Amino acid sequence: MNTRQLNTVWAILLVATLATWTIGEVGEHLGIAGPPAMLTLLAISFVKGRLVVLDFMGLRGVKFFWRGLVIGWLLLVSALIAIAYWIALK
């Protein structure tokens, strides 16, 4: 990663954080609440986490096994959170 690419990732992460914060502050007024808000928040955190894993941790060019383990963790945790949220709705 060169400095320009790292700065781009940094900027995306900041914008994504702003999006998460906005959903927390005014999500209900924007019509983003309940399950759609939950799914949006998980999607944002997945995008952020994936960028950190690939570009900051430097796993982008590495054998799939390692990327799979860490991104797989992110997917598994997101899935468990979504399942627990769904159970809570019932």
Next chain:
Amino acid sequence: MDAASVPAPASPGPATAPPGDLAIWFFILAELLAFGVFFAAYAFARAHNVALFDTMQQTLDRQAGALNTVLLISGSACVARAVEAVGRARSATGARWLLAGIACGAGFLVVKGVEYAAKFEAGINLSTNTFYMFYLSLTFFHFMHVILGMVILVALWVKTRQGAYGPADMNGIESGAAYWHMVDLVWIVLFPLVYVMR
């Protein structure tokens, strides 16, 4: 073993191992596993106490949580820039970026400390209710990881200033950086889960 004695791979492909020492990756995976269990426990505990968790979440300082996300993301970016600089044999630049990363980590600890102080002042503790038991233990577990990450960054900063790392010797700085990014990665899940999702 020097580079010349390593047999060339049969076909050009991605590097087989991640940056840094292989051992740090086993450590990172173990840490992720522990945090993963903690996150799932929080989410399933909420499923049985939705009203309590949603009400108590409103008593958290979401601005502080968001600010801390910005600080950890920026800290991670600074350390990535440090690794990049050292990889180009720019140790002095790398050391400056590490210092910036340490400052971000310190900022995180201050903000979190202020948050904790406000909660303790309000009489909140681990036995207040299930939500706060999770909030305090989960965030404090992470807090301790930020402290360890900063100790590692300070060690890297000292050695980088001495010119201990360079394009031919990235192992130490890449290993320490990977740990710091893990601390950031965990917070990226923790913030929406605990502060925002309801």
